[in-house]
Amino acid sequence: MQSTQLPNTAGIGFKARHFDDLGDPGAVSWLEIHAENYMVAGGPRLAMLEALRARFPISVHGVGLSIGGEGPLDAAHLDRLKQLIDRLRPAQFSEHLAWSTHEGTYFSDLLPLPYTAATLERVTSHVDEVQQRLGLRMLLENPSSYLVFEDSTLSETSFLAEVARRTGCGLLLDINNVFISASNLGTSAQAYLADYPVELVGEIHLAGYVEEEDGQGAALLIDTHGAPVADPVWALYAEVIARIGPRPTLIEWDNDVPDFPTLEAEAARAARLMARRVAA
Amino acid sequence: MSGQGVFASALLGPELPRPETLRDPSGSRATRRFDVYRNNVAVALTEALAAAFPVVQRLVGETYFAAMARDFARAHPPRSPVMALYGAELPGWIERFPPLAALPYLPEVARIEQARREASQAADAAPLDPRALAGLSPAELAANAPRPHPATRCLRTRHAALAIWGRNAERPDLAQSPPGEVLITRPALSLRLRAAPSGTGATLRALARGAPLGSALPQDADHAAIFACLFTAGALVPQGDPEP
Numbered sequence: 001m002q003s004t005q006l007p008n009t010a011g012i013g014f015k016a017r018h019f020d021d022l023g024d025p026g027a028v029s030w031l032e033i034h035a036e037n038y039m040v041a042g043g044p045r046l047a048m049l050e051a052l053r054a055r056f057p058i059s060v061h062g063v064g065l066s067i068g069g070e071g072p073l074d075a076a077h078l079d080r081l082k083q084l085i086d087r088l089r090p091a092q093f094s095e096h097l098a099w100s101t102h103e104g105t106y107f108s109d110l111l112p113l114p115y116t117a118a119t120l121e122r123v124t125s126h127v128d129e130v131q132q133r134l135g136l137r138m139l140l141e142n143p144s145s146y147l148v149f150e151d152s153t154l155s156e157t158s159f160l161a162e163v164a165r166r167t168g169c170g171l172l173l174d175i176n177n178v179f180i181s182a183s184n185l186g187t188s189a190q191a192y193l194a195d196y197p198v199e200l201v202g203e204i205h206l207a208g209y210v211e212e213e214d215g216q217g218a219a220l221l222i223d224t225h226g227a228p229v230a231d232p233v234w235a236l237y238a239e240v241i242a243r244i245g246p247r248p249t250l251i252e253w254d255n256d257v258p259d260f261p262t263l264e265a266e267a268a269r270a271a272r273l274m275a276r277r278v279a280a
Numbered sequence: 281m282s283g284q285g286v287f288a289s290a291l292l293g294p295e296l297p298r299p300e301t302l303r304d305p306s307g308s309r310a311t312r313r314f315d316v317y318r319n320n321v322a323v324a325l326t327e328a329l330a331a332a333f334p335v336v337q338r339l340v341g342e343t344y345f346a347a348m349a350r351d352f353a354r355a356h357p358p359r360s361p362v363m364a365l366y367g368a369e370l371p372g373w374i375e376r377f378p379p380l381a382a383l384p385y386l387p388e389v390a391r392i393e394q395a396r397r398e399a400s401q402a403a404d405a406a407p408l409d410p411r412a413l414a415g416l417s418p419a420e421l422a423a424n425a426p427r428p429h430p431a432t433r434c435l436r437t438r439h440a441a442l443a444i445w446g447r448n449a450e451r452p453d454l455a456q457s458p459p460g461e462v463l464i465t466r467p468a469l470s471l472r473l474r475a476a477p478s479g480t481g482a483t484l485r486a487l488a489r490g491a492p493l494g495s496a497l498p499q500d501a502d503h504a505a506i507f508a509c510l511f512t513a514g515a516l517v518p519q520g521d522p523e524p
Contacts, residue, residue, distance in 0.1 A: 036361050036363065037363075037364065040364050041404075041430070042402060043401050043404065043466065043469070044400065064361020066361075074361070077361055099284060101361065102285060103285070103288070104359055105288065105358065105359065106359065106363075107321045107324075107357070108321060108358060109291075109320040111291075111317060146316045147304060147310035148303050148305070149301050150301045150303050184313075187305075213312075214304060215313075216304065216308065216312070218304070218305075220312070220313065
């Protein structure tokens with residue numbers, strides 16, 4: 001399937017409460033939905049999506065495939081996803097470098113995995129299977145990290161680059177996650193981005209975090225998607241855009257969801273940064 | 281146990297040891313850092329249940345609901361990444377939860393909320409237009425076999441659960457509803473809830489099995505009232521419509 005691409009402009013994660021605000025594309029020019037929320041037989045949720053997709057390009061973002069899981073992919077879930085993708089014909093599909101299901105129990109969170117030769121094999125084969133089943137090139141998103149596995153032998157950037165090289169998938173660069181992980185693990189976000197294969201970026205995510213404490217006196221940033229994008233994340237974003245040019249950029253705000261103008265202002269800020277790069 | 285097996289067990293079992301291969305940047309065992317995931321999971325499941333059962337949450341209070349939801353989630357973690365119907369076992373679980381025995385209407389309120397979300401997400405279908413039956417002879421009407429709309433649910437309540445639900449869900453029109461049967465359906469995009477005459481549920485179960493109207497209605501029930509309730513709610517689809 002040759003899908004249309006998302007525009008190199010700003011979008012937001014769609015929330016039902018903003019349906020009436022989404023008349024025509026403006027600063028918010030495309031929408032992302034969580035695939036699992038639309039795996040229902042019918043009703044108002046799907047009707048809203050049908051109405052929106054006539055006006056906005058749609059990006060489908062999966063949160064439940066458990067691509068980093070030890071077990072096989074859930075075939076029934078992959079079927080549901082295939083059905084949704086065939087119905088919506090979205091501009092893009094993305095999922096996470098994470099696991100969320102173990103032996104049939106779904107944890108409703110994106111859980112971390114060690115980066116080893118064995119997990120690389122597994123993730124590669126899962127991405128292959130997803131792309132084959134869905135008939136598209138997917139994007140794989142980097143996680144937010146709170147801890148490290150002592151058995152990891154590969155860096156996250158080389159792990160992602162190698163999955164992409166072996167499967168042909170693209171990457172979704174979550175710059176908030178890069179910043180959170182670097183802060184939590186005592187590493188450098190700039191160094192991460194220098195190592196990251198930016199040429200494979202098909203979409204960028206920006207979101208907010210909150211600061212807590214790790215029990216040992218160190219700051220611990222929590223990826224809440226419940227706050228404005230932080231200034232250091234905007235700065236990293238500007239650097240990435242300066243380097244690679246505009247990319248479809250999503251403002252993710254899933255908890256304590258604000259009114260539409262607040263989200264629109266965040267999207268407009270991303271759009272301005274992209275426009276400045278184009279003008280330069 | 282596999283690496284993810286240890287991780288997974290410790291997520292839902294706070295008394296179980298955290299995985300040993302997790303480190304903070306200084307190389308110490310990650311404890312509070314692992315607990316970020318425990319907390320994320322607990323919050324995600326609690327919030328999913330609160331969004332699905334807002335009136336139950338209001339009746340027991342947010343703090344109590346959160347504690348109860350954590351207990352429930354440990355006993356019934358999600359078995360699918362599709363969370364739209366997660367918590368279907370909650371009404372039955374509440375019924376068997378001794379600390380809530382003093383609120384005997386609570387499981388019934390929870391069943392109403394569960395039926396509402398099922399109706400909200402059910403397949404779409406055009407409801408039966410009663411005018412389509414207007415020209416039928418009595419014999420033809422008795423032989424006609426409409427089926428329940430995919431969104432139609434009918435519950436039997438022993439307590440005034442619909443009234444309690446209505447008072448807590450900004451539906452004052454339902455605040456005086458008596459105990460008895462409750463019909464929930466969605467002919468198009470809006471949910472409909474109403475008190476239903478006795479025998480409505482039995483009629484719907486018979487129609488679902490394919491029985492015609494002539495034999496679907498219970499002997500001792502008010503047939504006209506059941507007809508009026510089902511037709512005006514848009515709770516049926518025409519005979520012969522393909523299964524959605």
